[in-house]
Amino acid sequence: MCKTKMAVNATEPKLTRSRNSGTTRTSINTPSSKPQSPRPSAPISDPSSSNVDYSSTGSSYKLDTSRATTSFSSRTSLSSLRDSLPENPYIYDFAEIRSATNNFLAKRHSSSSSPSWRCTLRDKDVVVFQRKIRRSIETSELKQRLSVICWSHSKSIIKLLGASISGDHIYLVYDFVNGANLSDCLRNPRNPNFTVLSGWMSRMQIAADLAQGLDYIHNNTGLSMSFVHKHVKSSSIIVTEPLFNAKICHFGAAELCGETAIEQREVKIVERTGSDEITEEDAPRTPSKLKRSDSRGLQFEGVTGYMSPEFQSTGIATQKSDVFAFGVVILELLSGEEPVKFRFDRRSGDYKKRSVIDTARDVVEDDGGGGGGGEAVEGRLRRWVDKRLKDSFPVEVAVKLTRVALDCVHVDPDKRPTMRRVVGKISKLYLESEVWSKKVKVPVDISVSLGPR
Structure with a gap:
């Protein structure tokens, strides 16, 4: 037991502390017959330990925190990239749209022909546009189109977040972008x-x-x-x-x-002859084949x-x-x-x-x-x-x-x-x-x- 203890004491480093310019330095004295290479950096739990220098056989080095910094910056960049990517499309319940727009009594967002409201929907600043549906769309088809449109990502396009259907109107929810339209900027x-x-x-x-x-x-x-x-x-x-x-x-x-559905293009035709009127439902499905006499009242x-x-x-x-x-x-x-x-x-x-x-x-x-x-x-x-x-x-x-x-x-x-x-x-x-x-x-x-x- 004594021999073993003395062997341990022989190899035990001698720690000395000195303060130079407020920096704590720890010296490790080892036998010169067996020089030791610097130990690899270990994970840092105490941020203050990054200022500690270790010296061995006349050489010194500092603990390297670049690995932790790189890991942190990678997580930050991935988080920002994730936030910039488009989200899954939402099929909003119509009650959400009504609640966000105060039952459509809120102030209109712009003077465009399509009614629009700026509001907060699911903790996001959005603009809701109301548009008339030209033809009926099934929920499955709406989801399919939304999945393609919402996952499209370009810095030059305002992102579509989702939609809601009520009656013959569809409510499109777009991300709000602070700015002015080009027409107002020019004139x-x-x-x-x-x-x-x-x-x-x-x-x-x-x-x-x-x-x-x-x-x-x-x-x-x-x-x-x-x-x-x-x-x-x-x-x-x-x-x-x-x-x-x-x-x-x-x-x-x-x-x-x-x-713009290719399989079913519709054109609203209004041809007045007395009190008769041809409505959108009676319009032909292939307007490209319309004769000149049939296109006098084309309205779209x-x-x-x-x-x-x-x-x-x-x-x-x-x-x-x-x-x-x-x-x-x-x-x-x-x-x-x-x-x-x-x-x-x-x-x-x-x-x-x-x-x-x-x-x-x-x-x-x-x-x-x-x-x-x-x-x-x-x-x-x-x-x-x-x-x-x-x-x-x-x-x-x-x-x-x-x-x-x-x-x-x-x-x-x-x-x-x-x-x-x-x-x-x-x-x-x-x-x-x-x-x-x-x-x-x-x-x-x-x-x-x-x-x-």
Whole structure:
């Protein structure tokens, strides 16, 4: 027993403590005949022990806490990623919708044609839209479509959380995004000379976000369903601060309301002959086969200025009609004008219709297809582009973007580009705009006047 005890004491380290600059140092003295390598780091239970240094045979090292830090940061990043992913779609009970909107007596969220309310639903800040169902949808079909739409995830699309059906109406619940719609940002009736989009890069950012979001809807929402937005317009695009990103509203509304079902397209026909009226229930299921005499009273949901010619004649919303509406929004973004204007003609004494498409074509009609613009084109473009940009924009890029938008609004749908192709073109123009912005270095906090004092 004594020998064993002495052997243990011979190898027992001698601990000495010293305080230097408030740091506690523990020295371990071992026999020089058997040098020991530093012991590996152990899990730390006391955070203060991370300041303790161990020295052995003239070398010292500290306890390494990087492994614990890495583990903690990994858990944090995974948690943030999990929060950013879309959740399972909700089939809300109609009583929840009524309770959240105070029996639909709460203040309307916007002045759009579809009634909407901002409220709190299941501890989330949401916006509820009421839309009419164009055709009956079974609960199983609704769940299937919701599972595809709600699991779609893009930073340029406002997320759909769920839906509820009551009678002939469907209530779509979207995540609330703080911002203003593009129409109000471009045209404020209270202050027409002011816009928050006073810089060229802010408008290019919106154009790029809108193109990417619409391309995602057309090509990346997955499975065998071909999605169409149908409601592309400036009032359906939310602009967020401070980076002026654009987010598309009403994604999935057309599919969930039965407006774009390929197997059963419906067009509301109203043909008045005396007191007789053909209602929606009596409308033919294949409006593309309608004769000219049968289409005199075609009526369907659409916004003047954004509807493509084939959509006006058939009432069928397609991806090509979305591309047409996208082109109108880009021209609207460039000029700051409404899609359609009516001006009084003194000579004829009547109002004449003038669209932003017509004015854009007048600007680049003598371009010759070069895309770079000539002196005449440059002068017309500077007079046509929104004056609130203060003539500070890359002219060549503006001409190219105008031509891209005009390609999107081509009369022949087969000659319009796909959104995948449009995204590629606008991305290049965005990079060219960034190069121009770095060269110009436009001041944002001061104003410069070159006029006489």
